[in-house]
Amino acid sequence: MKEELDKRYEPAAIEQRLYQFWEEGEFFTPDADPERPKFSIVIPPPNVTGRLHIGHALVNTLQDIVVRWKRMSGFNTLWLPGTDHAGIATQLMVERDLNKQGISRHDLGREGFEAKVWEWKESYGHQIIDQLKRLGASADWTRLRFTLDEGLSRAVRHVFVTLYNDGLIYRSLAMVNWCPHCRTAISDVEVEFHERNSRLYNIDYPVAGSDRKLTVATTRPETMLGDTGVAVHPDDERYKDLIGLEVILPIVNRRIPIVGDAILVDPAFGTGVVKVTPAHDRNDYEAGLRNNLAQLQVIADDGRMNAAAGAEYEGLDRFEARKRVIEKLEELGALAGSKEYTHSVGIHGKCDTVIEPMISRQWFVKIEPLAKPAIDVVRDGTIQIIPQTWESTYFNWMENIHDWTISRQLWWGHRIPAFYCANEHVIVSETDPSSCPECASTDIRQETDVLDTWFSSALWPFSTMGWPEETPDYKTFYPTDTLITGFDILFFWVARMIMMGLRFTGKAPFSYVFLNGLVRDEHGQKMSKTKGNVIDPLDVIDEFGADAVRFTLAIFASGRDIPLARSRMQGYSAFANKIWNAARFAMMHIDVDLKSAGSIDRDSLRIVERWILSRLNETTSTVNKALSAFRFDEASNAIYHFFWHEFCDWYIEMSKPVLLGKHGTEDDKRKAKRVMLEVLDRSLRLLHPFMPFITEEIWQKLGGVEPSIMVAPYPIAEEVLEDSEAERIINAVTSMISTVRNVRAERGFAPKDRFKLYVSAHGRDEKFFSDYAYLLTELARLDAVILNTEPPAGAHHDVVAGFTISIEFPPKEITKEQLEKTQREIEKAHKELGVLDAQLGNEQFVNNAPPAVVEQARSRKAELTARIEKLQRNAG
């Protein structure tokens, strides 16, 4: 071997080359071996025109970790990638671009516009895919899907038609959330409520034929133009006599009825009188139906007032109309005051426009029959949501679910497979009908609305596998195993996939849902362009390497929000460099590669080698367990700690005397090299899912049998490698070394000063400390280790890991500070001893506590007693 590595790890130099090697080697594509168990996962499809942001980086890093882990663990693994057509988002983006050129989508017409968006998709659709590749994502790109692909579109049509025929899709006039900017209906979950400062206006409505007036309050005065009634509580003594009379609506001077409505009106709230605008308010709509009030639409699709609002207001934007109405009311003396008011306002998150409730004919999914079984599978554990605390949120939402508005008045999306004939008969069909089955009319036109993007995403786990055909992929890989996504789309996506999956495949689409948190900045603030605290994953990949970015995301990923800091990524790029240099050191000494290295004769190993293998074994066990439980943080932490602080800090240092020929036989050296190679190999494989690039690069230089580390077997813990004896003794050695270093620094000696160490050890331990004294002399920089001999007067005494030791220093004045420090330590030990004495003196403790705990307390007491005695000698 003896191959030289560069002194520093340069990620940019290898990442692209290795990714290309993987892709060309077809390592991401599962084989057709039906003997091996399968593992499958589908990507949460990013928007096709999107750009990779840090949230994508997180969710895809976690998926890739799981996928690489499973693949190496022997599963026939499929990670199925794809993109989403993202109806509104994409349409808005393309429209914005057209607007810059002074073109509106209406200039192009529907077909022309659609063609334009497809052009966009061709130009920018691969961008996010390329960016995922830079992250190291090992998805099977040969199976790349897009929600508007023909196959997926057919699944969409099939589901729509089936649900329609089952009576679960209906078309109806109803109050919906209308976005005047996008000019489409949107579903309830798409409405975001934000607190806004506003004013609450009181308006006097004179009662017709009386000198009384009713005062109503509103934050939306312009809607009064569409009022068709006022309501009071039927039992309200103040007003009940007025029910059945009319008020005269100011400005428009229309007479509208006073009705009694116990549901709409809370007599204790405000004036106890409510203006009723059935066409522009959800509650008023219901109240209007109950009381036979007219529905008068005064706001048009585009958010401007229409002719029904009156000539004075027609054509004005609703907010401009609001101002004018207030002015007019003041002028008429009908404004009875106003006050500042904070309330939540429905906003369309995609375009930041205030939602206008509107009556409109839309398509809906009757959701309750779909929700029930979807609740059951989570309740009975068929699907597990992790962290589990999200389950109550899921239940809460599913149990109060409303019908799903699925039609969108957009051009970009799956056009609803419904048709109307000249006689307005509705034909719902997967294929285009040539004539109406009811009236034989051949004058057929298709519904112009498209479906909510989430309608197609809801089918993603099976539509991507070729469903409704029973394709080999569908049979092999559906249902999938795990879903990893953000909690923010639990309702939008996860819940709907569960409902649709159960309904159409009869199976839960996955068994585990891991919901990751939000990536925030280092102080827990949301990342936003305006705050300027956004971390661009591509920037940090350039700066620190993909492995460091991935590792940082993983080590924070426990399901909570992630406070991401550049300093952490810098820290883990240092870790990558550490790995690189450990490998560099190893390769300077190791002279066999993995292919030709024989097996290890464990029985003949020296204790240092037994120890590191035992530590690695425990790490392996921790990592596998943690990954099974989606504890990415615990898994990555365990490897980090092992590699840096056990393997590098201790094992490599302890192996140097042997490797450099300062100690031991040629055979010892050969074994040390073999174990060094073993630990490096296993560590790299263990680490590969987290840091795929650097591990591949080094592992290939070590000459692995498999063509790539990504298809080498993932380490599993083996009981034979557990070695408590080695752990006990090496723990004592490292503790002694730390104590010597510590005391050396405390007493103000230089690192080059050498001392003698006296250790009292008996039986097998005496043999050990005699054979392995070099570990102490080399690492603690000692002259000699002297066993079971009375140390000279003035030596420093201590008890470490059960062994009494003394350090013989050259004569040097002990300072006051040092004495005080010793006193503090004695006090601390006394305090702990006091606690132990109290415990052991307590019959309840001795009788009730587990024997191991009592035993531990006894031995700790013995050690503390001995230690206090030694420390007191140090203090003179």
Place this chain on the structure above:
RNA sequence: GGCCCCUUAGCUCAGCGGUAGAGCGGCUGCUUUACACGCAGCAUGUCGGCGGUUCGAUCCCGUCAGGGGCCACCA
């Protein structure tokens, strides 16, 4: 109003019944032949307050106080 989460070292967080931990930052040494993106050492905590359960509580239960999230309501 309903549900959920958080409060532990200067910062960001692990730990969740048996002697308080990590990373970053700070301080002191060290050009030790893998790595100064390094090595060694040091410091700092009434584990938010108050009760309770327990032989024992940072950990379990109750309660109060701060902070955050989701849903519903908001004339």
